Amino acid sequence: MSVGIVEPKSITFDTELRLQSGRILGPITLAYETYGSLNAERSNAILVEHAWTGDAHLAGRHSETDSRSGWWNALVGPGRLLDTDRYFVICSNVIGSCHGSTGPTSLNPRTGKRYNLSFPVITVRDMVAAQKLLVDHLGVRKLLSVMGGSMGGMQALEWATQYPDCIASAIVLAATPRPSAQAIAFSSIARWAIFNDPTWRKGEYHKNPKDGLALARGIGHICFLSDESMSAKFGRRFSARDGLFDFFGQFEVERYLNYNGFNFVDRFDANSFLYLAKALDLYDLAWDCESLEEAFTPVTAPLQFFAFTSDWLYPPYQTEEMVAALEKLGKPVEYHLITSSYGHDSFLLELETFTPMVREFIRQAEERQ
Amino acid sequence: MSVGIVEPKSITFDTELRLQSGRILGPITLAYETYGSLNAERSNAILVEHAWTGDAHLAGRHSETDSRSGWWNALVGPGRLLDTDRYFVICSNVIGSCHGSTGPTSLNPRTGKRYNLSFPVITVRDMVAAQKLLVDHLGVRKLLSVMGGSMGGMQALEWATQYPDCIASAIVLAATPRPSAQAIAFSSIARWAIFNDPTWRKGEYHKNPKDGLALARGIGHICFLSDESMSAKFGRRFSARDGLFDFFGQFEVERYLNYNGFNFVDRFDANSFLYLAKALDLYDLAWDCESLEEAFTPVTAPLQFFAFTSDWLYPPYQTEEMVAALEKLGKPVEYHLITSSYGHDSFLLELETFTPMVREFIRQAEERQ
Numbered sequence: 018m019s020v021g022i023v024e025p026k027s028i029t030f031d032t033e034l035r036l037q038s039g040r041i042l043g044p045i046t047l048a049y050e051t052y053g054s055l056n057a058e059r060s061n062a063i064l065v066e067h068a069w070t071g072d073a074h075l076a077g078r079h080s081e082t083d084s085r086s087g088w089w090n091a092l093v094g095p096g097r098l099l100d101t102d103r104y105f106v107i108c109s110n111v112i113g114s115c116h117g118s119t120g121p122t123s124l125n126p127r128t129g130k131r132y133n134l135s136f137p138v139i140t141v142r143d144m145v146a147a148q149k150l151l152v153d154h155l156g157v158r159k160l161l162s163v164m165g166g167s168m169g170g171m172q173a174l175e176w177a178t179q180y181p182d183c184i185a186s187a188i189v190l191a192a193t194p195r196p197s198a199q200a201i202a203f204s205s206i207a208r209w210a211i212f213n214d215p216t217w218r219k220g221e222y223h224k225n226p227k228d229g230l231a232l233a234r235g236i237g238h239i240c241f242l243s244d245e246s247m248s249a250k251f252g253r254r255f256s257a258r259d260g261l262f263d264f265f266g267q268f269e270v271e272r273y274l275n276y277n278g279f280n281f282v283d284r285f286d287a288n289s290f291l292y293l294a295k296a297l298d299l300y301d302l303a304w305d306c307e308s309l310e311e312a313f314t315p316v317t318a319p320l321q322f323f324a325f326t327s328d329w330l331y332p333p334y335q336t337e338e339m340v341a342a343l344e345k346l347g348k349p350v351e352y353h354l355i356t357s358s359y360g361h362d363s364f365l366l367e368l369e370t371f372t373p374m375v376r377e378f379i380r381q382a383e384e385r386q
Numbered sequence: 387m388s389v390g391i392v393e394p395k396s397i398t399f400d401t402e403l404r405l406q407s408g409r410i411l412g413p414i415t416l417a418y419e420t421y422g423s424l425n426a427e428r429s430n431a432i433l434v435e436h437a438w439t440g441d442a443h444l445a446g447r448h449s450e451t452d453s454r455s456g457w458w459n460a461l462v463g464p465g466r467l468l469d470t471d472r473y474f475v476i477c478s479n480v481i482g483s484c485h486g487s488t489g490p491t492s493l494n495p496r497t498g499k500r501y502n503l504s505f506p507v508i509t510v511r512d513m514v515a516a517q518k519l520l521v522d523h524l525g526v527r528k529l530l531s532v533m534g535g536s537m538g539g540m541q542a543l544e545w546a547t548q549y550p551d552c553i554a555s556a557i558v559l560a561a562t563p564r565p566s567a568q569a570i571a572f573s574s575i576a577r578w579a580i581f582n583d584p585t586w587r588k589g590e591y592h593k594n595p596k597d598g599l600a601l602a603r604g605i606g607h608i609c610f611l612s613d614e615s616m617s618a619k620f621g622r623r624f625s626a627r628d629g630l631f632d633f634f635g636q637f638e639v640e641r642y643l644n645y646n647g648f649n650f651v652d653r654f655d656a657n658s659f660l661y662l663a664k665a666l667d668l669y670d671l672a673w674d675c676e677s678l679e680e681a682f683t684p685v686t687a688p689l690q691f692f693a694f695t696s697d698w699l700y701p702p703y704q705t706e707e708m709v710a711a712l713e714k715l716g717k718p719v720e721y722h723l724i725t726s727s728y729g730h731d732s733f734l735l736e737l738e739t740f741t742p743m744v745r746e747f748i749r750q751a752e753e754r755q
Contacts, residue, residue: 038631138631198616198639202608205640209604213597215584228582235578236605239571244701247567253670261668262407262507264660268667270567271574291633298637299630301622329698332613 019086020052020094020101023077027117030150037304040137044126047151048073048117049109052093053101055156060386062105062157063379064148065089066165066172069237069293070285072116075108091368098372104161109151111144111172113293115286118147121220122286133288134220141168141300145175152183159183161386162379166190166364167331168293171300174339178302181315186382188375190323191364193331194302194309194339200330203240204294207233211287220288230287231278238274243327243360302339309342319349321378323371325363326356351378388455389421389463389470392446396486399519406673409506413495416520417442417486418478421462422470424525429755431474431526432748433517434458435534435541438606438662439654441485444477460737467741473530478520480513480541482662484655487516490589491655502657503589510537510669514544521552528552530755531748535559535733536700537662540669543708547671550684555751557744559692560733562700563671563678563708569699572609573663576602580656589657599656600647607643612696612729671708678711688718690747692740694732695725720747 026049033043050073055062065075067088076093078086087108093099099106110118113136121136128135152160163176163184170192177187196204211217214229242250251270259266267275303312322340324333333354343350355370357363364371395418402412419442424431434444436457445462447455456477462468468475479487482505490505497504521529532545532553539561546556565573580586583598611619620639628635636644672681691709693702702723712719724739726732733740 040631134633138633195622197613198620198622198637199608199611199613201622201637202616202639202643205637205643206601206605206608208640209601209644210579210582213579213582213601232575232578232582236575239568239575242568244566244568244698247571251567253564253567253570262409264503264507264664268567268570268574270571271577274571274574275578295633329613 018095018097019090020077022080023050023052023087025050025074025079025117028151028154030154032150034143034146036137036143037140038138042112042119042137042139042143044119045112045147045150046117046119046123047109047112047147049107049151050075050087051155052076052099052106053104055105059157060159060161061103062107062152062155062160063099064152064160064163064176065099065106065108066163066169067108067111068165068167068169069297070281070290071169072114073108073110075106089365092372098376107152107155109148111293112147113139113144113289113296115289120286121288121292136288136292138295138299139292140296141171142175142179142304144296145172145179148172149180149183159185161382162186162188164188164375167192167361168297171297171302174302177316177318177320178312181317184318185386186318186321186378188321188323188378189336190371191325191328191331191361193335195300196298196331197335200240201298203236203330204298207236208291208294210236211291217287222287225282226287227279227282230282230285230290231275233290234281235274235278238277240330241360241362243329243358245327245358246360249358309339310346313339313342313346313348316343316346316348319351319378319382321351321353321375323353323355323364325359325361325367326354327358328361328363330361387464387466388459389446391449392419392421392456394419394442394448394486397520397523399523401519403512403515405506405512406509407507411481411488411506411508411512413488414481414516414519415486415488415492416478416481416516418476418520419444419456420524421445421468421475422473424474428526429528429530430472431476431521431524431529432468433521433529433532433545434468434475434477435532435538436477436480437534437536437538438666439650439659440538441483442477442479444475458734461741467745476521476524478517480662481516482508482513482658482665484658489655490657490661505657505661507664507668508661509665510540511544511548511673513665514541514548517541518549518552528554530751531555531557533557533744536561536730537666540666540671543671546685546687546689547681550686553687554755555687555690555747557690557692557747558705559740560694560697560700560730562704564669565667565700566704569609570667572605572699573667576605577660577663579605580660586656591656594651595656596648596651599651599654599659600644602659603650604643604647607646609699610729610731612698612727614696614727615729618727678708679715682708682711682715682717685712685717688720688747688751690720690722690744692722692724692733694728694730694736695723696727697730697732699730
């Protein structure tokens with residue numbers, strides 16, 4: 018069952034975080050939610066990491082009249098995969114985002130104005146460093162598990178390599194040790210679409226630059242789906258409203274991209290989108306290391322990986338490089354290649370496929386304690 | 387050797403073409419070039435079809451000081467695949483383009499002004515109908531072969547199905563019987579990028595809308611390359627000029643897309659780009675037919691197909707659907723799947739791989755005469 022009504026929380030750490038870039042960011046506010054209770058041994062906490070445009074609202078609803086449940090609601094609640102009768106589940110919004118954590122839309126305490134482009138470039142490692150403050154604050158010394166897909170998977174990888182003693186297991190879905198040139202290319206096209214929007218004004222806008230941001234999101238949607246899922250969903254159907262030979266006539270797939278692009282403008286800030294896109298592009302698990310093996314050397318917790326056959330944004334071969342490096346090091350690693358036509362979005366849609374394997378993996382982590 | 391200096395030609399047909407949309411277009415001007423001489427039997431003509439942003443300048447140079455050779459120069463000339471000592475080679479610019487043939491940049495004879503968006507939506511079938519006027523004019527009743535890649539391949543397919551008695555063979559590279567939803571999605575993103583450019587002004591611009599068109603072209607470049615070729619060409623290298631943590635710092639792949647995008651603005655018109663993108667999206671070999679088999683039923687000439695393993699814009703499975711349909715009908719068909727990492731662009735780059743097979747295929751067509 019669902020976790021029901023949950024309360025959004027927020028905490029401000031009056032600290033200065035030294036970022037990977039060398040710049041300083043602080044104070045740090047994090048929006049977060051928790052579900053279930055921390056046990057006396059403080060050994061039942063599971064941290065769930067969100068993807069690019071996600072937020073801390075993992076599960077439940079914010080009020081009786083709230084029509085929208087959290088983004089991974091199906092996985093969290095009594096009796097569900099992340100069983101709140103048993104686990105203390107945490108989800109926090111990453112820094113750089115616009116959903117309550119410190120980001121470019123926050124007020125810069127030094128100027129009293131919105132950061133906008135004066136916000137420093139951040140990395141996935143920085144996001145996790147901020148999260149560590151929260152986990153410490155919640156009194157959790159060692160997370161039973163950290164779990165996430167896409168950018169969430171990158172965060173789980175950072176926990177495993179940067180804070181190896183602070184996790185008992187990690188579950189990484191649809192992630193990559195480093196986005197490919199092609200993935201960066203798509204990201205750069207999305208950035209470019211926003212830069213082209215004259216209302217963006219180098220980040221100093223009063224109203225979200227809708228045309229550029231919607232287009233940027235449209236590009237994302239293509240990358241999140243697959244050739245197969247787009248064919249199944251839209252085929253070559255033409256909008257019933259339009260004539261086939263109208264210059265502005267749209268195919269159904271075109272309408273979908275437009276519709277979802279413009280919807281996105283209401284829920285995400287353009288500057289945040291740009292900062293997080295940059296963080297994704299810069300992500301390299303082996304940053305400052307010679308190899309993936311070197312990067313994985315500190316890992317102690319077992320890692321479980323899922324890749325999806327039709328994910329062409331972070332294709333399975335990229336996950337398999339990580340698995341091979343861990344195996345070479347003799348580290349405990351489990352890998353599942355899931356056959357799915359849903360593309361990168363599979364990690365949000367193939368819940369029934371991976372849930373039993375994740376359940377068993379977490380159970381084993383519990384047993385080891 | 388090269389064909390040397392060639393003269394661009396142009397012809398205007400004082401006729402009205404009834405387009406697939408039902409609209410009328412005329413008079414029709416076609417820019418074209420020819421290489422070699424038509425023999426007495428008029429049996430040695432080969433028509434080469436260009437792709438989306440191509441032109442009639444297939445081979446040679448326009449003057450002694452011309453630094454740029456035609457787009458498939460390596461294939462055309464004495465002793466080359468399209469041996470001009472032996473064949474009469476024709477290349478014409480498609481209608482809708484901006485390289486000399488009637489298109490949105492042409493003057494509308496009814497108004498004396500540029501067509502811009504009053505130009506009718508055209509299709510690949512319409513392009514070939516216009517070409518047919520030229521081939522007739524040149525005194526060629528039956529082409530020895532028609533050959534093209536990508537949109538050029540679609541044109542070859544139209545010749546094979548709409549004018550089956552007018553060709554003795556067809557060579558189709560990196561084409562599709564109908565672009566997928568994913569291919570249409572990329573096209574629609576490119577359109578959107580231009581629509582978003584305030585200088586586009588619904589097609590009524592004085593200066594090519596550079597930001598939108600460059601972005602649209604950048605999207606195209608991603609589709610023309612492959613994950614593998616982009617990794618090999620750019621990897622994750624960061625521009626040496628920029629700091630890793632600069633907000634506007636660029637990866638090399640990002641610079642490449644920008645550079646090539648803006649270069650494109652000098653040589654292609656935004657409205658033409660939009661009309662041809664639309665023609666690609668609308669392309670369906672089986673238009674008004676129940677199936678590919680029905681569409682291929684009139685075919686008499688042998689068809690030779692090439693697909694490239696890393697072409698994800700028009701992936702091999704789409705060519706294979708055509709081959710299967712032709713085989714089912716018992717039509718003469720030859721298929722080569724070429725292993726290449728160059729993506730859709732393979733048809734412009736894997737010349738040495740496919741040349742011997744095309745040479746043999748044309749030779750057989752000659753022998754049958």
